[in-house]
Amino acid sequence: MIKVVLPDGLEKTYRERTTVGEVAEDLGGPFKKKALAGKTNGTLVDLSFPLTRDTSLSVITEDSPEALEILRHSTAHIMAQAVCRLFPGAKLGIGPTIENGFYYDFHLERPLTEEDLANIEAEMRKIIKEDISFSRKTLSRNEAIKKMEVERQPYKMELISDIAEGEEVSFYTQGEFLDLCRGPHIPSSGRAPAFKLLSVAGAYWRGKETNPMLQRIYGTAFFRQQELDKYLKLLEEAKRRDHRHLGKELDLYSIKDDVGAGLVLWHPKGARIRNIIERFWCDEHYKRGYQVVYSPHIAKSGLWHTSGHWGFYRESMFSPFEVETAEYLVKPMNCPFHILIFKSEMRSYRDLPLRFAELGTVYRYERSGVLHGLLRVRGFTQDDAHIFCTPEQLEEEIVGVIDLAKYMLTSFGFKEYEIELAVRGRGEKEKYIGTDETWTMAEQALRRALEIKDLPYYVGEGEAKFYGPSIDIKVKDALGRGWQGPTIQVDFNLPERFDVHYRGPDGKDHRVVMVHRTVLGAMERFLGTLIEHYGGDFPLWLAPVQVRLLPVSEATNDYAHTVKKKLEGHGLRAECDDTNQRVGYKIRQGTLEKVPYLLIVGGKEMENGLVSVRTRKNGDEGQCTVDKLLERLEREINEKV
RNA sequence: GCUAGCGUAGCUCAAUGGCAGAGCAGCUGACUUGUAAUCAGCAGGUUGUGGGUUCAAAUCCCGCCGCUAGCUCCA
Structure with a gap:
């Protein structure tokens, strides 16, 4: 007999080799019907898993947090089975679950089309209807390789050959379909009620560019059709908010072939928003002790040799060009310029910290396939700043940046974020520049700054760049999608390369501590995320x-023109639609252009000095005096909502 | 860069080897308008681009440019 401890502390005894499923059955209630898998001593197992010794056990049901992953993984298997039925001889790659679904990679004789997806879905529905059970078996590594050779699955063979000699390898079968898999799975295919195949794309085998490219099918699955529908709706909503469509509809920017891929033309309205953000940015930086600087778009190659960019960043830089026998490069970053400004005079410890900020436009060569609207471009303006300080000042400076970053994010309506502290990996010191002491000092300073601000964070071990540790903030937008936000990066490399130092109280020169930081990232990318975050409905202060x-x-x-002038006199951005059209048409036009306030004025309003207010949010709100309205607008602008 | 798909008027789309079309936007005129599209007329094109096949190409083939979904890489 064995003892089984359940999550609520209840202890039960069963005879040996009782399966998880039988325990679930015995527990009855919701477990009987909804059991999918189990977790013994922290490991996920199938319902058919036989318990052989005393253990803790929790039954995984559809409502457990782990359940969706199991379901999606099993759905991936069902999809693979369907593909194998429809495409005999298909070679299987890998088929894991991902954040919102799953994928499976295949090598097939011909490229897949949209129609194929529909056929595969239909076949999957058949398999689900057949309610085929998943069963697990294990083979030795060598047997497994042989088995895969017989099955003509070269990719699987490669995967198994990476497993250590003597290890056991597990397989799952549903009917005629066999797949190498760690498991666990749902007990049978009938338990996969709601799924959808979403797209096909190429993907390199094992993510390596030199490997053959397989065809990847993406899909997602849920326990309830309702949840699937909700997810598909969310995808649609994301599509509706796509900054590339909204950017065109709202006439914010364009990217023209004649100019070049990844190079943005800012139209008046987009430029207006950008200008508001940039002014706000500048004001906020001056307030916080930054000094705004400007630097050129090009510099002699030698500067980029000194900085090391030519060495390790060359493939992202535009080709050099010659002017009067000297060679120049277009800047991919602003840091060398800020360093030269720092070095333009002898700096004392009394001068520090120095904070140089710049909205610096840089150009980077990005491979054509990665360009994407405003989010991935070849010319962009970074909201860059470099802080030069002493080691003792570092912690306080980081705190200052965090405060600024938080204030900025809040101002733009980003309420949720995740913070990563990226530090060195253990046991690979040769990968990193700088001494142990400086790394420890910097990592400590970053960590303490986060703790002082009482911010939750996770440590990304080995995630630091070779030149220093960093804090990376991922923001979540209105749809819950994550975007790269502020980054704070300590740099031990450039101060060495440029020999950046200050004169200390001891009369000696000391190496400066340098921090790169950005709070918005790049104006292009930030505007792109902002458009999607607000879905084009910019709050009044940005509209x-x-x-x-x-x-x-x-x-x-x-x-109408008189009222417009009065509003403009109060700094508001007002227009008057005096075209020869009916009001309905003008309203429709204003609504599509997402103007926050539409003011209808006819005879009734004119006689009494009123306006009829129609807001983007609430529609028709009735009449109001111009002064009352002004008060309301000014309040709303200040609140940045 | 790679794989697959796509590129027709300013925008959204139709025409699949046989005369390149519609709606919206634009222009002109009429209507003087009350909370999401007033009516009529006009104009708008070397079908991304260069080549090829064909009596005939938006349509079929090849190169280039660009876009889309991913892969790889990143603000």
Whole structure:
């Protein structure tokens, strides 16, 4: 007999080799019907797993946090089975679960089409209807390789050959389908009620560019159709908010073939938003002791040799060009310039910290396949700054940056974020530049700064760049999607390369501590995420047009213009639609352009000095005096909502 | 860069080897308008680009440019 301890502390005894499924059955209630898998001593196992010794056990049901992953993995297997039925001779790659679903990679004789996806889905439905059970078996490593040779699965053979000699290898079968897999799985295919195949794309075998490219099918699965529908709706909503469509519809920017891929033209309205953000950015930086600087777009090659960019960043830089026998490069980063500004005079410890900030436009060669709207471009303006300080000042400086970053994110409506502290990996010291002491000092300073601000974070071991540790903040937008946000990066490399130092109280020169930091990232990328975050409904303080007057007929055009002038006098961005159109048309136009406030003015308003307010949020709100409205607008602008 | 798909008027799309079309936007005129599209007329094109096949190419083939979904790489 064996003892089984359940999560609620209950102890039960069973005879040996009782399976998890039988325990679930015995427990009855929801477990009987909803059991999918089990967890013994922290390891996930199938319902058919026989218990052979005393153990803790929790039964995984559809409501358990681990359940979706199991379901999706099993659905991936069902998809693979369907593909093998429809494409005999298909070679299997890997088929893991991912954040919102799963994928499976195949080598097939011909490229897949949309129609194929529909056929595969249909075959999957058949398999689900057949309710085939998943069963596990184990083979020795060598037997497994032989088995895969017989099955003509070269990729699987490669995977198994990476497993240590003498290890056991587990397989799962559903009917005629066999797959190398760690498991666990749902008990049978009938337990996969709701799934959808989403897309096909190429993917290199094992993610290596030199390997053959397989065809990857993406899909997702849920326990309830309702949840699947909800997820598909979310995808649609994301599509609706796509900054590339909204950017065009709202006339914010364009990217023209004639100019070049990845190079952005900012139209007046997009430029307006950008300008508001940049002014806000500048003000905030001056307030916090930064000094704004400017640097050129090009510099002699020698500078980039000194900085090391030519050595390790060359493939991201535009080709050199010659001017009067000297060779120049377009800048991919701003740091060398800020360093030269720092070095333009002798710096004392009394001068530190020095904080140089710049909205610096840089150019990077990005491979054509990675360009994407505003989010991945070849020319962009970083909201860059470099802090030069002493080791003792580092912690306080980091705290200052975190405060600024938080303030910025809050101002733009980002409420949730994740913070990673990227530190050295253990036991690979040769990968990193700088001494042990400096690394420890910097990592400590970053960690303490986070603790002082009482911010939750996780440590990314081995995630640090070779030149120093960093804090990376991922923000979540209105749809819960993650975006790269502020980064704070300590650098031990450039101060060495440029011999950046300050004169200390001891009369000697000391190596400066340098911090690169950005709070928005790049204006292009930030605007792109902001468009999607707000879905184009920019809050009043950012809206390129805040108010539009809509005179009902020609008779009230003059009155509308008077009101417009008054609003403009208070710094508001107002327009007047005095076209020869009906009000309905003007309203529709204003609504599509997402103008936050539409003010309808006809005879009734003109007589009493009023406006009829129609907001983007609530629609028709009725009449109001211009002064009352001004008060409301000013409040809303200040609140940045 | 790689794999697959795509590129037609400013925008959204139709025409699949046989005269390149519609709606919206634009322009002109009429209507003087009250909370999401007033009516009529006009104009708009070397079908991304260069080559090829064909009596005939938006349509079939090849190169280049660009876009999309991913892969690889990143603000």
